[in-house]
Amino acid sequence: xxxxxxxxxxxxxxxxxxxxxxxxxxxxxxxxxxxxxxxxxxxxxxxxxxxxxxxxxxxxxxxxxxxxxxxxxxxxxxxxxxxxxxxxxxxxxxxxxxxxxxxxxxxxxxxxxxxxxxxxxxxxxxxxxxxxxxxxxxxxxxxxxxxxxxxxxxxxxxxxxx
Amino acid sequence: xxxxxxxxxxxxxxxxxxxxxxxxxxxxxxxxxxxxxxxxxxxxxxxxxxxxxxxxxxxxxxxxxxxxxxxxxxxxxxxxxxxxxxxxxxxxxxxxxxxxxxxxxxxxxxxxxxxxxxxxxxxxxxxxxxxxxxxxxxxxxxxxxxxxxxxxxxxxxxxxxxxxxxxxxxxxxxxxxxxxxxxxxxxxxxxxxxxxxxxxxxxxxxxxxxxxxxxxxxxxxxxxxxxxxxxxxxxxxxxxxxxxxxxxxxxxxxxxxxxxxxxxxxxxxxxxxxxxxxxxxxxxxxxxxxxxxxxxxxxxxxxxxxxxxxxxxxxxxxxxxxxxxxxxxxxxxxxxxxxxxxxxxxxxxxxxxxxxxxxxxxxxxxxxxxxxxxxxxxxxxxxxxxxxxxxxxxxxxxxxxxxxxxxxxxxxxxxxxxxxxxxxxxxxxxxxxxxxxxxxxxxxxxxxxxxxxxxxxxxxxxxxxxxxxxxxxxxxxxxxxxxxxxxxxxxxxx
Numbered sequence: 001x002x003x004x005x006x007x008x009x010x011x012x013x014x015x016x017x018x019x020x021x022x023x024x025x026x027x028x029x030x031x032x033x034x035x036x037x038x039x040x041x042x043x044x045x046x047x048x049x050x051x052x053x054x055x056x057x058x059x060x061x062x063x064x065x066x067x068x069x070x071x072x073x074x075x076x077x078x079x080x081x082x083x084x085x086x087x088x089x090x091x092x093x094x095x096x097x098x099x100x101x102x103x104x105x106x107x108x109x110x111x112x113x114x115x116x117x118x119x120x121x122x123x124x125x126x127x128x129x130x131x132x133x134x135x136x137x138x139x140x141x142x143x144x145x146x147x148x149x150x151x152x153x154x155x156x157x158x159x160x161x162x
Numbered sequence: 163x164x165x166x167x168x169x170x171x172x173x174x175x176x177x178x179x180x181x182x183x184x185x186x187x188x189x190x191x192x193x194x195x196x197x198x199x200x201x202x203x204x205x206x207x208x209x210x211x212x213x214x215x216x217x218x219x220x221x222x223x224x225x226x227x228x229x230x231x232x233x234x235x236x237x238x239x240x241x242x243x244x245x246x247x248x249x250x251x252x253x254x255x256x257x258x259x260x261x262x263x264x265x266x267x268x269x270x271x272x273x274x275x276x277x278x279x280x281x282x283x284x285x286x287x288x289x290x291x292x293x294x295x296x297x298x299x300x301x302x303x304x305x306x307x308x309x310x311x312x313x314x315x316x317x318x319x320x321x322x323x324x325x326x327x328x329x330x331x332x333x334x335x336x337x338x339x340x341x342x343x344x345x346x347x348x349x350x351x352x353x354x355x356x357x358x359x360x361x362x363x364x365x366x367x368x369x370x371x372x373x374x375x376x377x378x379x380x381x382x383x384x385x386x387x388x389x390x391x392x393x394x395x396x397x398x399x400x401x402x403x404x405x406x407x408x409x410x411x412x413x414x415x416x417x418x419x420x421x422x423x424x425x426x427x428x429x430x431x432x433x434x435x436x437x438x439x440x441x442x443x444x445x446x447x448x449x450x451x452x453x454x455x456x457x458x459x460x461x462x463x464x465x466x467x468x469x470x471x472x473x474x475x476x477x478x479x480x481x482x483x484x485x486x487x488x489x490x491x492x493x494x495x496x497x498x499x500x501x502x503x504x505x506x507x508x509x510x511x512x513x514x515x516x517x518x519x520x521x522x523x524x525x526x527x528x529x530x531x532x533x534x535x536x537x538x539x540x541x542x543x544x545x546x547x548x549x550x551x552x553x554x555x556x557x558x559x560x561x562x563x564x565x566x567x568x569x570x571x572x573x574x575x576x577x578x579x580x581x582x583x584x585x586x587x588x589x590x591x592x593x594x595x596x597x598x599x600x601x602x603x604x605x606x607x608x609x610x611x612x613x614x615x616x617x618x619x620x621x622x623x624x625x626x627x628x629x630x631x632x633x634x635x636x637x638x639x640x641x642x643x644x645x646x647x648x649x650x651x652x653x654x655x656x
Contacts, residue, residue, distance in 0.1 A: 097445055121484070122477070
């Protein structure tokens with residue numbers, strides 16, 4: 001991989017964002033993180049429009065999505081991502097305070113890849129965020145660009161030597 | 163929520179007909195108990211009583227009408243007989259008359275041709291008499307009269323036959339004294355009297371019967387009219403009863419529905435509320451704990467022990483509140499969550515509970531006594547929560563014991579329910595506070611003795627109540643505690 005793909009963190013609460021960044025800092029992956037403060041901003045980023053019109057092309061390696069956000073909430077963002085052929089392969093991790101069953105069920109029904117409840121305890125929170133960042137940002141191999149709408153990659157792409 | 167609890171309970175008031183107001187106090191007293199008694203009847207019983215009365219009315223009217231009609235038919239039969247009898251009496255009288263005049267003419271003239279008509283009458287007479295008997299064969303004085311008449315007629319004919327024989331033997335001279343007045347003058351007078359009597363009596367009976375038939379017909383018509391009227395009233399009352407009941411039921415159903423909708427809305431609101439609590443209340447706590455940790459890290463060595471302890475206290479409090487929120491959310495969810503009703507294998511359930519609690523069991527010496535438990539009917543997830551809470555409690559309050567003893571078993575089993583206990587040899591409790599054990603946020607120990615939010619047992623009680631069971635506890639200070647709950651047995655075991 002030549003370009004480092006960013007981690008997209010959608011978090012409306014600046015304190016939560018700061019705490020998350022502090023957690024990632026411990027593992028030196030904070031510099032890869034792009035923070036969006038509401039759902040609309042997330043969509044702007046993904047579609048390279050608005051303030052992100054001039055950003056480098058390419059999808060983030062993972063999206064950490066809060067459920068409750070102003071303008072466009074997490075579930076709506078999730079729905080948009082999973083209904084878009086190009087965005088669908090991006091792993092989406094719901095990172096939320098809600099433990100409610102309906103949120104869990106809805107998220108998975110819409111195609112979320114993981115669902116993590118933010119622990120109240122900071123040490124647990126740090127561990128969770130760090131592990132998530134490491135797993136999705138480092139360990140997990142992201143889908144290649146250009147996979148089709150079913151998430152399958154055309155033969156021409158797979159055969160290309162890395 | 164408050165608006166709901168303040169309203170009247172949703173159970174419909176029993177349907178009751180309005181008591182009929184009465185004018186005089188005496189009749190109020192008299193009909194009062196009747197209305198009181200009647201108002202306790204269910205609508206089904208009232209309708210049944212109404213239809214029963216209608217049916218009884220139909221039976222009575224039918225019986226009386228049938229009897230009246232039978233009388234009418236019988237009367238008309240007797241009438242026909244009477245008319246025939248009256249007519250027959252005329253014929254017999256004519257025949258006897260012509261016999262008498264025939265024999266007399268022969269006596270006087272000796273002309274044989276007069277004898278032929280006499281003979282014709284004599285030959286027909288037995289037939290007349292048989293007919294006469296058959297018309298009066300139903301007993302009574304008429305039959306007696308006919309018997310007498312028969313004798314008289316026989317005597318008349320006998321006397322006349324005797325006279326004719328005399329005439330043949332001795333000629334006119336032999337019967338001269340008889341020729342003018344006839345041979346059987348006495349009998350003929352008797353016959354005439356008897357016949358008139360028969361006729362008169364029959365005519366009178368006929369008239370009486372006609373009068374009776376007319377009265378009976380009139381009665382029947384009146385009865386039918388009155389009966390129809392009464393039945394109409396009864397049926398109208400029954401209709402009114404049913405209509406009243408149906409309207410009332412419809413009203414109650416509408417009310418229930420609207421209340422159900424209100425309740426549903428309130429429940430939704432409550433759900434939104436707890437969702438909000440779940441999401442929004444947790445965030446600031448996370449920040450408190452997070453920034454306290456960041457501060458402690460950033461300040462590092464610059465902090466003295468006191469400052470470090472303060473930061474630890476801040477963190478600890480935030481964690482405790484987070485736990486409290488989680489417990490409260492579980493408690494509220496247990497109250498409104500839809501409940502399953504399946505067969506639950508408690509032995510299996512306890513195994514999974516102990517597996518979940520295995521981290522708490524490390525470095526502890528525990529002697530478990532597990533008696534086999536029956537299958538019960540209920541919600542597996544909720545019952546799991548019950549055992550988690552009770553076993554965690556037992557573990558918590560035996561922490562100070564070198565060897566904890568925990569026992570789970572059946573205290574009592576009836577055909578429909580089972581009483582289960584969870585016993586420990588922990589610090590126990592004073593029985594005078596037993597009522598507080600199962601209340602929300604009620605704790606019998608200081609926080610620095612034993613941790614806890616005071617919701618566990620409240621949750622146990624709420625779940626067991628939703629299953630239709632009871633909860634109670636026994637214990638003594640420093641002598642351990644026993645927690646009991648009852649549950650309905652699985653249907654297959656009943």
